[in-house]
Amino acid sequence: PDDFARFAKLGVVASMQPYHKADDGRYAEKAIGKDRLDGSYAYRRLVDAGALVVFGSDWPVVTMDPFAGIDSAVNARTLAGDVWLPSHSLTLAEAMYAYTAAPPKAIHRETSLGTIEVGKLADFVILRDDPFTVPAEKLGEIKAWRTIVGGKVVYTEK
Secondary structure, eight states, X not given: OTTHHHHHHHTOEEEEOTHHHHHHTTTHHHHHOGGGGGGSSOHHHHHHTTOEEEEOOOTTSSOOOXXXXXXXXXXXXXXXXXXXXXXXXXXXXXXXXXXXXXXXXXXXXXXXXXXXXXTSOOOEEEEXXXXXXXXXGGGGGOOEEEEXXXXXXXXXXX
């Protein structure tokens, strides 16, 4: 925990997989002890310290579905349905940023990736539901309706 501020100061990228919190929350406290949880799954502390937090899936170890990870990062639910370490949670906007605009910053490609703007690559998804209007407990159920890569439709939900 003493090093969270150093992430921002040194420009260290905190590459994290939030779905692990949902999985590990069933047994982590017993495995590593309560005292070590303050520095574990600490998305909130890292973001508050000004660190660049980047989310991914760690697939094939866990699902590659980003909304399963967003659900975990925002709602703090374990796979058993318990709320675990809610003080470490992010807002929906912060979790979406960690999956979309933050990764290009980590690889110094933010001028061509990460947001929908003129001049950037046309890689994006159209979601079946708006994550900012669905009930928070439904975040993990959001799915892509259509996926566009390089300006071409590569997936449409059947």
